[in-house]
Amino acid sequence: MLGAVGIVFGDIGTSPLYAFRETFDGHHKLALDPLHIMGVISLMFWSMMIVVTLKYVSIIMRADNKGEGGSLALLALVSGRTQGKRWTSGIVLLGVFATALFYGDSMITPAVSVLSAVEGVAIAAPAFGGLVLPIAVLILVGLFSIQRGGTSRVGAFFGPIMLCYFTVIAALGVVSIVQTPTILHAFLPTYAISFFVHDPLAAFLALGSVVLAVTGAEALYADMGHFGRKPIAFSWLWVVLPALMANYMGQGALLMREGAAALESPFYMLAPEGFQLPMVFLATAAAIIASQAVISGAFSVTQQAIQLGFIPRLRIDHTSAATAGQIYIPLINWALMVMVILLVLTFRTSSNLTAAYGIAVTGAMLIDTCLLAVLLFALWRWPVYYALPLLAVFFLVDGAYFAANLTKVPDGGWFPLMIGIIVFVLLTTWAKGRKLMIERLREAAMPIKVFIQSAANSASRVPGTAVFMTSTPDGVPHALLHNLKHNKVLHERVVLLTVKITDEPFVAEENRVKADDLGQGFHRLILRYGFMQDADVPAALRQVKVAGGDFRMMETSFFLARQTLLPSSRPGMMIWREKLFAWMLRNAESAMEFFRLPTNRVVELGSQVEI
Template sequence: MSEEPGEEFVDTRDEGDSGDNQADGAFEDGEDEITPSLAKLVTGAIGVVFGDIGTSPLYTIHEAFRGAHNVSVDQTNVLGLVSLVVWSLLVVVTLKYVLFVMRADNRGEGGILALLTLAKRGGAFSIGMVTAIGIAGAALFYGDSIITPAMSVLSAVEGITVVAPQLDYAVVPVAVVILIGLFMVQRRGTAHIGALFGPVMVLWFAVIAGLGIIQLIQNPMVLQAINPVHAIDFFIADGFRAFATLGAVVLAITGGEALYADMGHFGKRPIQLSWLGFVLPCLLLCYLGQAALILSEPSAVDNPFFKMAPAWFLIPLVILATAATVIASQAVITGAYSITRQAIQLGIFPRTRIWHTSEKHIGQIYLPAVNWILLIGVLLLVLSFRSSANLAAAYGIAVTGTMTMTTLLLFNVVTNLWRWNIWLASIALLVWLTIDLAFLGANLLKVADGGWLPLVVGALIYLIMSTWYQGRAVVTRHFEAEDQPLGTFIRRMRGADRQRVPGTAVYLTSRIDRVPQALQLNLKHNKVMHERIIVLSLLTVAEPRIRRSQSITIEEIIPNVLKIEARFGFMQHPSVPKVMRDCERMGVRIDQGGISYILSRIIPVPTQKRSMSIWRERLFVVIAQNATSAAEFFRLPPEQTIELGERVSI
């Protein structure tokens, strides 16, 4: 495992308003970029943000009627079920996420971890409980990241069976080839193909709206489903079965959380405009069109989406649907990368290797370990479940679980940060929580049929994240008990008879006013001090990004001994050599070639102290041993880096 608190256990504190959402300088190569026009942002949002929710019409209605729920096809059920879909899109996605939850942005960024930092900043009722809720929501997101590519691509490729039923055997192999290709190209980044996402998805939404309109013209009475009374009648008529169908209805709103999570990439307004002005109307027309077709031709319930299309358009529609599902999968894969980086920066996930695939766009990153783990998980799902209908039972639990966690965190934000009246906040919590728990409860009915999968994945990720978070706290307390004031220590060492060697030594630490462990170890074992010493703190703050002018603070303790604090947001990735170059531009005399970066490598050792249970101590050791080294994570040149080891009892 790595080093000292300053390297492995990055401090995370809320340092207040940075005053700017754009970052630059020492943290990312080419972070500065010209803000695109609103039209380009809207098109980009349509291409990336709405991929998941935009491909839900492929399987939602089919699953409701022909899945485990097996709802009979009659006018009451068809109108009632599509009314549930319509009002779920209006109430959950539009009212909750687009118009309300997106107000809870952390300096322009959204998502469960951004909401977690807001809740903690406001002085939550219980920091431990709020952190656990945030970690649980993030863990469930990974379950969704595995299921979405498998479900989406399978449902699109299954369209070939409508064209040629005898090709049913080819669905799984074709899906596997597409998914392998998708994950193989991730290392190249989305810069080259990203420009195609928007136009393809615009075409997709236009096509599904057009197909819906054709069916509505032939059977306009289905527009009655806009009246929520039909949803109520459905529940009265079918009772528990109607409740169970919420497990299928929720498929229509999967991706709703992505609207909030991707807010930092495109901004609140472009997402709201594209949803209200284009995406939502297209989805409503498509769902209503499928219902109109089923009322006219009940046999179409086997695959109502593709059967809306005329025969001559089936093959182009299958190709377009496959492209749309690949884009939807790309969005959730990228989301897994982003949430992993945020979790690392917030100290709730072990460090892993991060590649930056663009010099212009901060969000375009690639995490090899995450990519290959996702690919293995996705392929296992496809080969095990073999159809979107079988996978539908596993789909939804992760989404509804994350939605529930978002509501709970939001309650802390509106009461503690926004200072809402407790009764008003409680009413809002009760309404949203009732809806979330209804969807979650309906999905829990599918646990035995495959719903266990995202729960197992989420539980494993939660175990890793919570163990890492707890273990870091134990190690940090160990060093806090042994630390010394930096100024006093340096002055005492300066007066002592110590050999001085040429060059500059840079020691990393999260506690800028305390002595870095690596410095103490160097003196203890090598008994020398460099001519120039720089104590560098890389501080993660509870803000997405900060700009160069506010990122670096330099103080000279005594001649040739500096302490430098470099601050960066949780959406940024630090580069120590760039910090040093920025310090040079600020007037600090630094010979880049003469720097020695000295780190301490901490080796945790399980003991009988019981700071954690023994099995969690051993798990923490395993995680720590496999975490990416500080030298690689902070981009230190290998030929200038020295690591000193120390065993720490936990």
């Protein structure tokens, strides 16, 4: 539970820094009167209850894929059970787009969290207000720089720091509530309804800022594999939700008493003057933790996308021998850092950044509801009279939030949408191009039985084992044909090895290997891995006792085919996408590094493929 408080709730936990202020002082300003203050707090409370408590904690978190959560895990679960249906491809595209939107969110979250925390310096020590941007940039550079060393040690402090943070913001909120206890009436939904009845346009536009109070809700589901459903649910209901609502109500009570004087930063002004600077340090620590959680999430999502075939192979470093999920992907890390710093320097204030914040989150939430609809009807077989009313509420709430956030597009909301569309094009281009390439290779492949009969007796056999890596578990690999053509020899033992990534997060060791003896010293070997596991081929082969006996690495050679793509006018993809796929293929990490093959035992043979 302490770990969950530290990692999972960093994003939603730092929302009080800016969410309530932006609702009144953002791009769609509201009057500081009881109707609007009580209405906004009521909307925030019921949004947390419907979106976070009911939708994510109570329902979606039950949809775990062997313990793992997140949009890609949910997509793998849903698409794996609904294959062959007409709408399966549409569901897959929706899930991929949700993943693409996550990358936009992972750029904005560190920028807005750190910047809004550091802006407290201008409140606590106005003379240093001009240092806000440099301090924020330095913190972000430092944060991304430490990623290569791993976060397991730092993570040990996350739980206690966040628990301290939630305790402090709750206490400050309670002190303010005691002074204006009428704010507690905002728990009633009648105030949210009254807000819409008396000022419908303002209430609709306010949803674009109110949703900032639930950003990070999807992290509860995404991080379920690390902590389990029960600790996350317990932490939310008994620690995080009460602390957040106490603070939001405290900010509302402060505005009821002091009006516009407290609007510059109601979060920091809840604290006594002498306590504001320590609050800046505490809030900055919480913002760093929130950013760390999103960065780690970007690494995990990228690893899942690579394994599921949506992203080219990238270099993945493991930073912990004890925890498999502790990974570091250099390309993602430095690309995120550049984009986050550009965001901070371009938008300059957290208020400007919140205009860009929300679209990616609400888009992903709406897609999660679509996937949930498939889950309830196709997998769980819920009765219509239960499922329909529930889904109607979720679609109404998520649709309203997404529509309200679309009004932010001219003020910065275009950024996460642009990132989402670019990433979506990259993901779908790689998946489609890879499928086409495998089809073209399969078309030209010779049946393995024909090859063995013609080549086994005519070619010279040399001692040792040759492992030919192939993406398709049928036909003769191109590398084997090229090797025979140029070297005119075959090894005594020839293994045709295919690594298959399943739509399950983990594959047990006893189900890892499938072997087939093809005769004449030829063997077909299939290694199965889950999409959360690393494909360490030498480690797996050391455990293999079939396919001709033990594998000795010093007597084993690995043969890889490196394809050069030739864009053509054949039906498949548009020329520009074929060229994009070819560029991605050239820049992908080699199979040698990805599958952990010993560098001095690898032979690469080139071939050309038209797609």
